[in-house]
Amino acid sequence: MDFDVIVIGGGPAGLCFARALGVAEGAASAPLRVAVVETQTESALAEPAFDGREIALTHFSARVLRELGLWERFAEGAVSPLRDARVLNGLSLRGMNIEHRHGNKEELGYLVSNHRIRRAAYEAVRASEHVTLITGVRVEDLRTDGDGGYVTLADGRTLGARLIVAADSRFSAARRAMGIPARMHDFGKTMMVCQVEHELAHDHVAWEWFDYGQTLALLPMNGERASVVLTLPQHEMQPLVAMTPEAFSEAITARFNRRLGAMRLTSTRHCYPLVTVYADRFVGQRFALMGDAAVGMHPVTAHGFNFGLKGADTLRRGIQKAHATGADFASNAVLRSYESAHRRATLPLFLATHTVAKLYTTESLPGRVLREAFLGLGERITPFKRLVAATLTGA
Numbered sequence: 473m474d475f476d477v478i479v480i481g482g483g484p485a486g487l488c489f490a491r492a493l494g495v496a497e498g499a500a501s502a503p504l505r506v507a508v509v510e511t512q513t514e515s516a517l518a519e520p521a522f523d524g525r526e527i528a529l530t531h532f533s534a535r536v537l538r539e540l541g542l543w544e545r546f547a548e549g550a551v552s553p554l555r556d557a558r559v560l561n562g563l564s565l566r567g568m569n570i571e572h573r574h575g576n577k578e579e580l581g582y583l584v585s586n587h588r589i590r591r592a593a594y595e596a597v598r599a600s601e602h603v604t605l606i607t608g609v610r611v612e613d614l615r616t617d618g619d620g621g622y623v624t625l626a627d628g629r630t631l632g633a634r635l636i637v638a639a640d641s642r643f644s645a646a647r648r649a650m651g652i653p654a655r656m657h658d659f660g661k662t663m664m665v666c667q668v669e670h671e672l673a674h675d676h677v678a679w680e681w682f683d684y685g686q687t688l689a690l691l692p693m694n695g696e697r698a699s700v701v702l703t704l705p706q707h708e709m710q711p712l713v714a715m716t717p718e719a720f721s722e723a724i725t726a727r728f729n730r731r732l733g734a735m736r737l738t739s740t741r742h743c744y745p746l747v748t749v750y751a752d753r754f755v756g757q758r759f760a761l762m763g764d765a766a767v768g769m770h771p772v773t774a775h776g777f778n779f780g781l782k783g784a785d786t787l788r789r790g791i792q793k794a795h796a797t798g799a800d801f802a803s804n805a806v807l808r809s810y811e812s813a814h815r816r817a818t819l820p821l822f823l824a825t826h827t828v829a830k831l832y833t834t835e836s837l838p839g840r841v842l843r844e845a846f847l848g849l850g851e852r853i854t855p856f857k858r859l860v861a862a863t864l865t866g867a
């Protein structure tokens with residue numbers, strides 16, 4: 473075999489998993505030889521372009537990123553504390569407030585730009601002796617048997633490993649090649665993300681505002697700056713993206729009802745289709761799904777990459793435990809144990825997020841009444857708020 477593990481996809485989940493396989497391994501066992509195959513060029517991985525996403529990270533994710541040596545690579549000021557969160561509905565100023573004290577921590581979580589995470593992950597992998605990066609070429613095909621897995625690259629090469637891990641996005645071709653079905657839901661909407669400066673202080677409070685006819689999110693960055701996420705049908709988004717920066721600044725200020733005063737666009741605008749995915753199975757013979765390829769979350773609960781890190785941590789622990797005792801680290805038992813742990817960790821929030829996203833985009837009169845009623849109830853039930861805070865802080 474050319475490698476012990478081949479990872480398809482050098483996105484944040486694939487790179488962090490590859491890095492994790494070497495970091496915490498005991499000295500007793502020989503290090504696993506890992507390859508990451510990525511379509512993008514090496515320079516695109518080394519200097520990832522700004523993609524608009526500010527990633528809200530839980531305390532668990534921050535700990536994993538510290539262990540992997542990514543956190544120390546973030547420039548000073550690149551990490552913004554996310555102190556509290558506010559959920560708003562329609563025109564009401566009352567909402568549900570999740571405060572850091574509910575999670576017994578100074579902050580609920582942290583915000584870091586996705587391109588910074590990707591750069592840090594690349595640098596950490598580059599510093600890992602056990603990982604080989606194969607860039608600028610896509611995996612065209614794969615198959616597995618009882619001994620291992622084999623990937624065919626677009627340049628004609630075939631590589632073999634004892635385990636294949638696919639982290640090739642929520643539209644994973646590897647998942648399909650392995651015959652694994654996935655429940656996909658297209659919300660028929662587009663999300664636009666960009667950065668703004670604004671007049672009034674945000675006090676490091678994140679907003680999720682289920683307004684009528686639009687959904688707005690505000691992620692507080694250091695200074696009077698924020699990342700804005702606007703969700704609309706594509707035909708309504710198109711004109712906003714085409715506006716001049718000045719016209720867009722006025723439009724977004726109005727959409728936020730001037731609640732943070734005047735807003736000014738300070739970055740490029742980036743659009744993403746609102747599609748969620750949950751794979752029916754996370755594993756196959758000598759094969760595992762990782763990151764968005766396994767669970768592609770709705771961004772409203774900001775958990776996609778957090779779940780990616782969780783899965784990477786769970787699978788690498790199973791692999792390293794087996795490897796340390798000389799057992800087969802890609803056995804059905806190891807893979808099934810990853811599958812059940814990751815399903816338990818992700819399915820409840822995936823389903824809850826889906827339900828919330830559906831309800832809070834319902835515009836009928838009974839729907840609007842329900843929206844207000846549930847939010848009011850949530851605000852009054854402190855144990856519920858503690859539970860939400862605990863998913864972020866791990867308290």
Ligand SMILES: Cc1cc2nc3c(=O)[nH]c(=O)nc-3n(C[C@H](O)[C@H](O)[C@H](O)COP(=O)(O)OP(=O)(O)OC[C@H]3O[C@@H](n4cnc5c(N)ncnc54)[C@H](O)[C@@H]3O)c2cc1C
Binds near residue numbers: 511775
């Ligand atoms: C607007 C928005 C906001 C978000 N906010 C948050 C948040 O606050 N918190 C959070 O936790 N998550 C958030 N997410 C989710 C997070 O961005 C994703 O979960 C994460 O980027 C997924 O990483 P990944 O590595 O699994 O997949 P991707 O980032 O999609 O990477 C997949 C990689 O695989 C490569 N690839 C694909 N096919 C092949 C092939 N055949 N051969 C070789 N390489 C291949 C691609 O080039 C790519 O580099 C957000 C997402 C969006 C869209």
